[in-house]
Amino acid sequence: MAGLVTGDSIVNPDAKLTGAGVITLIDRVTKVDPKGKKVLLSGGKELAYDKLVLGMGSSPVLPPIPGNDLDGIFVLRSLRHAEAMRQFLSIKKPKRLVFIGAGFVSLELAVLLKQADPDYEITVIECLGYPLPTMLDAELGGRVGKFLEEKGIELRMNSRTIDILGKSGAVSGVKLDSGEVINCEMLFMNVGARPNLDIAIDAGLVMGQYGIEVNQFLETSNSDIMAAGDCANCFHFVTGRPNPGALRGPAVIMGRLVAKRLAGYEIPFPGILNASACSLIDLNIAATGLSEQQAKDEGFEPLSATVDSRSKHGMIPDMKPWTLKLVFDKNSKKLIGGQILSADISPVKEIDAISALILGGKTIEDLTVFMTAGNPDCSPEPSMEPIAIAGEQALQKLRN
Amino acid sequence: MKKGEKLVIIGCGGVGGPASILSKRLMPEVEVTNIREEKRFIVR
Numbered sequence: 001m002a003g004l005v006t007g008d009s010i011v012n013p014d015a016k017l018t019g020a021g022v023i024t025l026i027d028r029v030t031k032v033d034p035k036g037k038k039v040l041l042s043g044g045k046e047l048a049y050d051k052l053v054l055g056m057g058s059s060p061v062l063p064p065i066p067g068n069d070l071d072g073i074f075v076l077r078s079l080r081h082a083e084a085m086r087q088f089l090s091i092k093k094p095k096r097l098v099f100i101g102a103g104f105v106s107l108e109l110a111v112l113l114k115q116a117d118p119d120y121e122i123t124v125i126e127c128l129g130y131p132l133p134t135m136l137d138a139e140l141g142g143r144v145g146k147f148l149e150e151k152g153i154e155l156r157m158n159s160r161t162i163d164i165l166g167k168s169g170a171v172s173g174v175k176l177d178s179g180e181v182i183n184c185e186m187l188f189m190n191v192g193a194r195p196n197l198d199i200a201i202d203a204g205l206v207m208g209q210y211g212i213e214v215n216q217f218l219e220t221s222n223s224d225i226m227a228a229g230d231c232a233n234c235f236h237f238v239t240g241r242p243n244p245g246a247l248r249g250p251a252v253i254m255g256r257l258v259a260k261r262l263a264g265y266e267i268p269f270p271g272i273l274n275a276s277a278c279s280l281i282d283l284n285i286a287a288t289g290l291s292e293q294q295a296k297d298e299g300f301e302p303l304s305a306t307v308d309s310r311s312k313h314g315m316i317p318d319m320k321p322w323t324l325k326l327v328f329d330k331n332s333k334k335l336i337g338g339q340i341l342s343a344d345i346s347p348v349k350e351i352d353a354i355s356a357l358i359l360g361g362k363t364i365e366d367l368t369v370f371m372t373a374g375n376p377d378c379s380p381e382p383s384m385e386p387i388a389i390a391g392e393q394a395l396q397k398l399r400n
Numbered sequence: 401m402k403k404g405e406k407l408v409i410i411g412c413g414g415v416g417g418p419a420s421i422l423s424k425r426l427m428p429e430v431e432v433t434n435i436r437e438e439k440r441f442i443v444r
Contacts, residue, residue: 014441022424023403259419
């Protein structure tokens, strides 16, 4: 989307699969026949299987708002979507862009386009109260909002789009539930994804709340069929309950797990944490596990600790600030979530340490003795290492 | 899976690519077929 590379230059070549000995077919599967143990392709071909893996993924949700089929409306899920948008931007030269949904795809795109052309008038609309509401709590989300406004991006939080307006078959604006009309020549939608389930439902597989029901080894209700990724009913590591995972990271891990299961390994899938990161050029965000609000919604009694830290020792040039928020379950004292906001990009990957600590079932006390590698150019001074300090803060809150 | 058996994997995004490649590596005598709808394989 930044126009730095062509689409074809960044795709994996098919040789990556064929070179590994995988037969590659480019076709659409129209039906799975579990009794006959075969799949039917759109070209008429039938392919027999002994074992079948379903990884159909998901598709972007186009909310059922009147006018959602007008020209100039885009989603972003694959390379062809990006290419279509780039072509529209270069040919139609829209000036006013509206983004529905303040998730990380919307925000990265909005910031990128605003930086590419400061003359773009960009508005982001979100039905919840602040940007990145599924990643962050209100106080950090509010800081993201302030950052976006400083970049010249208009926000309409706590707002729903009730109508998409058009002129001559193309989008011309949106109407909000407040009555406000925002004119635009391009509309981008980022409000979630829906699992692709048609062939699985038709095959009679048992469905869960968010996709194909699978056990901890990603096996479906049919002993010869496995499912993984966005089309499977994932569960959350912290809550143990179904969760609509739609991120590439867990999908890759699940893909490898499926292969290992078929080869005879017995490694269960631990559940997702929805660890994700977002880069808005001067502001970088990451989150994992449950936010404090999500923890409350799930019935936990959360306890949180927020620490301001630094990307380097204070004496090193270009030191930048970052903030860490950790969420604990007061009853078990276990770490259940984390959020990072950072001016520099490097601290953002500390979220992986948080994920590891959550998966390891680490508690408040464990975090107070968490020791990290340090170097003045890539970490704060050891006495200011934020994970341990957050543990100390939480420990004092427990005592009080 | 056993020698000569057929594994079919539908999709080549997050799950399908890694599942296909690792399956073939772990079970070289299993026939692994990946079917995808998109003309181009996912970006690097």
